[in-house]
Amino acid sequence: MIKENGRYFDGRIVKRVRKARGITQKELAGRIGSFHQTISWIERNKLEPDSRILSALCDTLDLRIDDFYTDVEPPVRPKAPTSVGDAIQQARLAAGIDQATLASRVGSRSQVSISHIETGYRRPSRKIARAIALALGLAPETLWKFLPGVLDLDTNTPPKNIGEAIRKARVRKGLTQYQLYSATGVSVDCLSRAENHFACPRNASLVRLATYLGEDVETFLRLARLAKIERRAARQAETTENRLAQQRAPVLLGQMQSVPIARS
Numbered sequence: 001m002i003k004e005n006g007r008y009f010d011g012r013i014v015k016r017v018r019k020a021r022g023i024t025q026k027e028l029a030g031r032i033g034s035f036h037q038t039i040s041w042i043e044r045n046k047l048e049p050d051s052r053i054l055s056a057l058c059d060t061l062d063l064r065i066d067d068f069y070t071d072v073e074p075p076v077r078p079k080a081p082t083s084v085g086d087a088i089q090q091a092r093l094a095a096g097i098d099q100a101t102l103a104s105r106v107g108s109r110s111q112v113s114i115s116h117i118e119t120g121y122r123r124p125s126r127k128i129a130r131a132i133a134l135a136l137g138l139a140p141e142t143l144w145k146f147l148p149g150v151l152d153l154d155t156n157t158p159p160k161n162i163g164e165a166i167r168k169a170r171v172r173k174g175l176t177q178y179q180l181y182s183a184t185g186v187s188v189d190c191l192s193r194a195e196n197h198f199a200c201p202r203n204a205s206l207v208r209l210a211t212y213l214g215e216d217v218e219t220f221l222r223l224a225r226l227a228k229i230e231r232r233a234a235r236q237a238e239t240t241e242n243r244l245a246q247q248r249a250p251v252l253l254g255q256m257q258s259v260p261i262a263r264s
Helices: 012-020 025-031 036-043 051-061 084-095 099-106 111-118 126-135 162-172 177-184 188-195 203-213 217-258
Strands: none
Touching: 012 036, 012 051, 025 036, 025 051, 036 084, 051 084, 084 111, 099 111, 099 126, 111 126, 162 188, 162 203, 162 217, 177 188, 177 203, 203 217
């Protein structure tokens, strides 16, 4: 981000001063009440700290806030988040807290759920996204804009895959994932992974879902079979590509070794 006066935050200044003082990233993080990943991201200009972290850095390194800014744009600047997981991770690191701390503030059962959200393994509901935003001092709209709008979902068009079929049927019934879990016993995690195309429920679960939602069981099973075929084909293609790469490696190595080295 650019400061109002047109100057740029440069995390490399933090690194230079830290090393000059003989302080490690872990030690600096401990002194400012943060952790080393935040310091690492700041020093590589992947992250601009929030006001609390910036003030703590000033006190610890005996600098002024203006000392962290320069008129020359650094070669690397923080990238705008492209997903809700990216946005949460950047905001969490900017605040200098770890996943476990954020999970405790949100009231989540463990830091695993925060980790899954940040890595894109699962997508949070709007309720959870709101709780995370408030825990990080953000406006809920900051995270909501990355979530699909249920009101914009066209439930009348045929689903393209099993995840879309489950989600459209659930939305038509006006159910949340938790309500569908309570009625069918298919876990929220399983529903979330299916609707986000990360995994496919077992046939027994699909039968329970289709029956409760009033959908055609054979359609659910057919879409699930197609999803499994697509995943199997993708795995086979990846395996073939890896095998070919391993076969090409010795040839490329031989070519590199045969190139004469110019001597001065």
